[in-house]
Amino acid sequence: MAKPKKQPRPKAETPKGFRDYFGAEVSQRAAMLRQIAGVYHRYGFDALESSAVETVEALGKFLPDVDRPNEGVFAWQEADESGNGDWLALRYDLTAPLARVYAQHRNDLPTPYRRYAMGPVWRNEKPGPGRFRQFYQCDADTVGAPSVAADAEICAMLADCLEEVGIPRGDYIVRINNRKVLNGVLEATGLSDTAQRDAVLRTIDKFDKVGEAGVRELLGKGRLDASGAYIDGVGLSDEQAAPVLAFLTSKGADTTATLGNLRGAIGGSDIGASGVDELEVIADLLAAQGYGPDRIVIDPSVVRGLGYYTGPVFEAELTFEILDEKGHKRQFGSVAGGGRYDDLVKRFTGQEVPATGVSIGVDRLLAALHAKGRLDGKAEGPVVVTVMDRERMADYQAMVGELRAAGIRAEVYLGNPKNFGNQLKYADKRNSPVAVIEGGDEKAKGVVQIKDLILGAQIAENATLEEWKERPSQFEVPRAELVEKVREILGGQG
Amino acid sequence: MAKPKKQPRPKAETPKGFRDYFGAEVSQRAAMLRQIAGVYHRYGFDALESSAVETVEALGKFLPDVDRPNEGVFAWQEADESGNGDWLALRYDLTAPLARVYAQHRNDLPTPYRRYAMGPVWRNEKPGPGRFRQFYQCDADTVGAPSVAADAEICAMLADCLEEVGIPRGDYIVRINNRKVLNGVLEATGLSDTAQRDAVLRTIDKFDKVGEAGVRELLGKGRLDASGAYIDGVGLSDEQAAPVLAFLTSKGADTTATLGNLRGAIGGSDIGASGVDELEVIADLLAAQGYGPDRIVIDPSVVRGLGYYTGPVFEAELTFEILDEKGHKRQFGSVAGGGRYDDLVKRFTGQEVPATGVSIGVDRLLAALHAKGRLDGKAEGPVVVTVMDRERMADYQAMVGELRAAGIRAEVYLGNPKNFGNQLKYADKRNSPVAVIEGGDEKAKGVVQIKDLILGAQIAENATLEEWKERPSQFEVPRAELVEKVREILGGQG
Structure with missing residues (x-):
């Protein structure tokens, strides 16, 4: 029996003269x-x-x-x-x-x-x-x-x-x-x-x-x-x-x-x-x-x-x-x-x-x-809730549920959570304003870490050591205050 | 010389299986x-x-x-x-x-x-x-x-x-x-x-x-x-x-x-x-x-x-x-x-x-x-300003300008204004809530006639003579109160 011919892979391309529009x-x-x-x-x-x-x-x-x-x-x-x-x-x-x-x-x-x-x-x-x-x-x-x-x-x-x-x-x-x-x-x-x-x-x-x-x-x-x-x-x-x-x-x-x-x-x-x-x-x-x-x-x-x-x-x-x-x-x-x-x-x-x-x-x-610079090319990204413990997905989903109910764009990181750095890189690529972190320690203490990514980026670029100490871009807040604190950070960007 | 062949008229039809969506x-x-x-x-x-x-x-x-x-x-x-x-x-x-x-x-x-x-x-x-x-x-x-x-x-x-x-x-x-x-x-x-x-x-x-x-x-x-x-x-x-x-x-x-x-x-x-x-x-x-x-x-x-x-x-x-x-x-x-x-x-x-x-x-x-009756098939029509005197188009345009500036959907009748009945038929076909009329007499007196078409339709259908007398569907108001009065009528429909 002849070997079946291998089908060449299709090219992933728009037809000439057409394009995709994103975000x-x-x-x-x-x-x-x-x-x-x-x-x-x-x-x-x-x-x-x-x-x-x-x-x-x-x-x-x-x-x-x-x-x-x-x-x-x-x-x-x-x-x-x-x-x-x-x-x-x-x-x-x-x-x-x-x-x-x-x-x-x-x-x-x-x-x-x-x-x-x-x-x-x-x-x-x-x-x-x-x-x-x-x-x-x-x-x-x-x-x-x-x-x-x-x-x-x-x-x-x-x-x-x-x-x-x-x-x-x-x-x-x-x-x-x-x-x-x-x-x-x-x-x-x-x-x-x-x-x-x-x-x-x-x-x-x-x-x-x-x-x-x-x-x-x-x-x-x-x-x-x-x-x-x-x-x-x-x-x-x-x-x-x-x-x-x-x-x-x-x-x-x-x-x-x-x-x-x-x-x-x-x-x-x-x-x-x-x-x-x-x-x-x-x-x-x-x-x-x-x-x-x-x-x-x-x-x-x-x-x-x-x-x-x-x-x-x-x-x-x-x-x-x-x-x-x-x-x-x-x-x-x-x-x-x-x-x-x-x-x-x-x-x-x-x-x-x-x-x-x-x-x-x-x-x-x-x-x-x-x-004329009257439209920004970047979309406002979602708040990203990171996954520190993949067994507690329900906890993280509850957080985004609360944020969404408050009208805040939010999502749980759904890629492979093994490498935490990848999660923050993802948040960066999505232009996320805030990342939320809740590991085992935080869970035990009833708190979450909130990372202000926009402030963080500004500090990384401009701030002196003094400013950096004065305005930390990561805070620990009681879990119950998650929505309130995120709203505060988002409000401060206007 | 041969007579040029008459081109048959194209059929005005959507292709089979396609349709138009209106309003x-x-x-x-x-x-x-x-x-x-x-x-x-x-x-x-x-x-x-x-x-x-x-x-x-x-x-x-x-x-x-x-x-x-x-x-x-x-x-x-x-x-x-x-x-x-x-x-x-x-x-x-x-x-x-x-x-x-x-x-x-x-x-x-x-x-x-x-x-x-x-x-x-x-x-x-x-x-x-x-x-x-x-x-x-x-x-x-x-x-x-x-x-x-x-x-x-x-x-x-x-x-x-x-x-x-x-x-x-x-x-x-x-x-x-x-x-x-x-x-x-x-x-x-x-x-x-x-x-x-x-x-x-x-x-x-x-x-x-x-x-x-x-x-x-x-x-x-x-x-x-x-x-x-x-x-x-x-x-x-x-x-x-x-x-x-x-x-x-x-x-x-x-x-x-x-x-x-x-x-x-x-x-x-x-x-x-x-x-x-x-x-x-x-x-x-x-x-x-x-x-x-x-x-x-x-x-x-x-x-x-x-x-x-x-x-x-x-x-x-x-x-x-x-x-x-x-x-x-x-x-x-x-x-x-x-x-x-x-x-x-x-x-x-x-x-x-x-x-x-x-x-x-x-x-x-x-x-x-x-x-389920949760969507109405009819669109809310515009206020129609009728044309009583085609020489005074600018006056009528000024009225719709004021109405639009107040956020009210409005237009001047732009068909042939000769037959006033056609203008009201048009307003009816557009599902207009209000028609505005300003003839020479009204202009001289500084007033306009406002016709509440929705109330008019209700009265025509249901009302007793008493009600009809009590709630006239056409009012005369000072020209300066046009927008206020129209807004009142539109507000009353909610």
Whole structure:
């Protein structure tokens, strides 16, 4: 008989582009989602959780994210007897599922339908440093509200969310632009050729990267890019390009000035004028609620998503500087975006349904709070009750029982108790504030030893001998006072 | 030129076996997960969130769930240039990813590693009524703890979790069995043939369905099942079958009696004796912490998962009766299960690592609380500020701003305000407690109308004319007292 082949061991690895989140990473994200959900809820939005899996047919292809042009979905075909099962896919955002949900349940849902959703989405794209194929989104959308009051509200709510999670006023700005104004600008250029208009749209998308001068070149004859390659231009004359450049640079000293500049850029376009009017209404509504341009500002240089949305477009940026991987200072940048998209449900029902919404990138927000030192990476560890005598496990379990009943995080060391040093190393690795010790002597005397591990670490690092004598980090207390004493130590850390 | 083909509209449908969760369903589940996470945290467990996607290689095939024998995974092959990409799959539980995580990160993790995880898992199986292909699990596991004190702790924690989410003592029971005892019983049968031993294991799995008499027949010659088909038996003699039946029916009047019966069933088997000793230690530890057999009981009739686990096995059942779809009374049944599995990490590392854990089925727990009327299906709706004059949107927004600042959920009606009846219908559909009305007259007088919609509904249903006059459901209050008055009405509902 042949020797059975040895099965090679499987590799213990996440798939490329995926990662694990541990301890504080998980609980801090959960806390942030809870905070944002609290604001969304207070604004009257209802929770919706659709499944991670959709039919490819229902999902469609709607990605607004111009930053990720090669995005794709994870998809597979259902096995059925005929071999002709549906194609299924993981959702790539929370907006496409909303469109499907609204189309499917519209007769049972209130109109307007205000919903929030939070959860992971998946993108089948090449992973890069800090770019993962599964990440969280946290969206709120209003479906069925034609009024720009709905857009204004979303922007106010976005500002509230940022402050709620710990970004103080002054450290963020919400910028608003309007696709209708851009449409007016395109009218003002006099271009009628669709391909040329699309080329202008694609060029505008590069404004963030190449700036005014770059866009001017790209709208005209072309441009030598940083790598030395020559990029062909759209071929507009200076006169044709002028309204586009005026649009992109129309931000003035205040809202009135900006709106005036925009009216100049759109020439006589009706759609453009209605777009500027909408921005004015939004600015007025926000000002009436106390959201001034220090928090929410009309800014026509916001171009992300302009190709996707059909009306107002918003983006939230963090304005403080952080150090990037190379140690250079840079602005943290965008953490949320959204806008109005009046045709999302149409592909299902044939009817246009006005909708507007925002998506907050919680993973980026968490990274920002970490970069600012506003979130600690370490979780608060449990009180560890050590095991000096494995026959008295019930005694140790009783101690953690009492501590837990008092709301204190606590556990008995459950590894092999033979080596006491390993128990203290474990407590250290868990970031435990306190270790409890009860050997045979202590048991006989009715006491326990309490080791203040945080104080101990401080003393080991800094203290003089005097201080060390004055503030011992290990105490003996009566067994009956265990909970009280631990609570005292934990309280003293605040 | 041929007419372009009209693209058929996509169907707005979830894939088969998936569903959407709305409003209170989402927030109640989130609240339950938070409560359970709170207990897990208090017990010293740390959060872990692995990705939904794993390589098929790492995932392996470990499903313990004997109830779902045809389960499969959703899997697909990564596209790469060579066409030989990895096979990826959605996780089918939270235990297989834990094994991969522990094997991958074991040098950085504390030992024992105590982790909890919560989130959706996916099963590619035929959907049935109430059986979905995506559902939540909520697990806690201790990896690297050989002592059965870890198992006892998991059982205590499970009882605490059930009480925390609102299952009172007396309405649940956690039952504990031990695979080692079963191994001892198999030794006592004298069977040495592996195929026959496996057949006995499979028969034991049917104990829940066919009972003692059924198992007796199936261990022996065979049995006529309900459909009239004859099921061949394992072919044991009465003497060989006796230890198995003794094992399954060994639950006595108290723990001492049960343990005594078990010692009888295992004959002279060493592994069996060590299994009974373990159960005794667990029972003693739990008793010392006050978890008596009214909450956690040694019960050898628990057979779910016995084929999968290697040591203690636990299951939590809700003991109250509910009405099933046909209106028959039945016990609600199992909501959580777990046990010790000492070989999960071995396939990655070659080393045996002891592990024990529990998985709570939150969706079933939520269903149980609904069935008992302990959870309300309706979410508390927002205060709706109606729009009487669309030019004064800023005034209405100011009102909701004040209400929200006071912590009150509120929104302006953002649909078409033309038909006032639609606005009140909307408030009704949202389950709003209060509607606010401010027309031109009210504005001029400096007042607002407040409509108590809950009182209004009660009056419409029950009240006499006298009561109706005494307790008008609509009041006029000074604009400045809006928040105070709304708060008063909301407070009165508690």
